[in-house]
Amino acid sequence: MARILIAGGATGIGLETMRAFRRQGDDVLLADIDRDGAERAAGEQFAGRGAAFACDLADPAAPGAAVQAAVAAFGGLDTVFANAGILRSAPLADWTADAWDRSLAVNLRAPFLLTQAAAPHLRVSGNPSVIFTSSTGALRGHAGMPAYHATKAGLLGLARSLADELSPDGIRVNCILPGWIETPFNAPFWSFQPDPGAAEQSLVRSIPMRRQGEPADVAGVVLFLASAAARYVTGGSIVVDGGYSAV
Numbered sequence: 001m002a003r004i005l006i007a008g009g010a011t012g013i014g015l016e017t018m019r020a021f022r023r024q025g026d027d028v029l030l031a032d033i034d035r036d037g038a039e040r041a042a043g044e045q046f047a048g049r050g051a052a053f054a055c056d057l058a059d060p061a062a063p064g065a066a067v068q069a070a071v072a073a074f075g076g077l078d079t080v081f082a083n084a085g086i087l088r089s090a091p092l093a094d095w096t097a098d099a100w101d102r103s104l105a106v107n108l109r110a111p112f113l114l115t116q117a118a119a120p121h122l123r124v125s126g127n128p129s130v131i132f133t134s135s136t137g138a139l140r141g142h143a144g145m146p147a148y149h150a151t152k153a154g155l156l157g158l159a160r161s162l163a164d165e166l167s168p169d170g171i172r173v174n175c176i177l178p179g180w181i182e183t184p185f186n187a188p189f190w191s192f193q194p195d196p197g198a199a200e201q202s203l204v205r206s207i208p209m210r211r212q213g214e215p216a217d218v219a220g221v222v223l224f225l226a227s228a229a230a231r232y233v234t235g236g237s238i239v240v241d242g243g244y245s246a247v
Helices: 011-025 035-043 062-074 097-122 146-169 183-190 196-206 215-226
Strands: 003-007 027-032 048-054 079-082 127-131 172-178 236-240
Touching: 003 011, 003 062, 003 097, 003 236, 011 027, 011 035, 011 183, 011 215, 027 035, 027 062, 027 196, 048 062, 062 097, 062 196, 079 097, 097 127, 097 146, 127 215, 146 172, 172 215, 215 236
Parallel strands: 003 027, 003 079, 027 048, 079 127, 127 172, 172 236
Antiparallel strands: none
């Protein structure tokens, strides 16, 4: 069974992915700023073990500490799923340097530091994988969300660079690009809209599948990228958006 670190997952995509890994017998440590939520998730009963580690991934020391916690809990590491993110919406004039820097720290710097810390452990895994949660926001833009779009686009470049460097060691690095997934994470976007209800209806009409996605729609793609079935997939980006970015 595999040993997994999920960074960011007390709710939404991370939580459902933790459940999916554990259903198939994998051991998962969830690192999240929400201590109570992480501990509740870890306490759910599945075939695979669950563990929780409370940390603020904006702290430069936190990613390395999360990796060490996972290795201590499970004796090694096979997959890192860097899923933590910040979505902040505000008019351009209201952005501060601190708000910008915190978004970059969690959305872009933490995935890099997680990979850096995990690489020595992944090198001795039989099936090592790193997965970043980017977004269709890397491909399209929305007003009020400059840091989110910039960081999610940055993850695509980061994954390509790390894939080139780590592939000789057998470590795969890929991105998933979820579209509109119905989770609490998107609340800042909806609150920024003049009429959130009308905006959501308009959005759903623009998605060819005519619905927002569910966390389980993304979890299956993460499990694929972590599996041996994806052993020749690296430096790639898989869009999970119901066709939203295709039209």
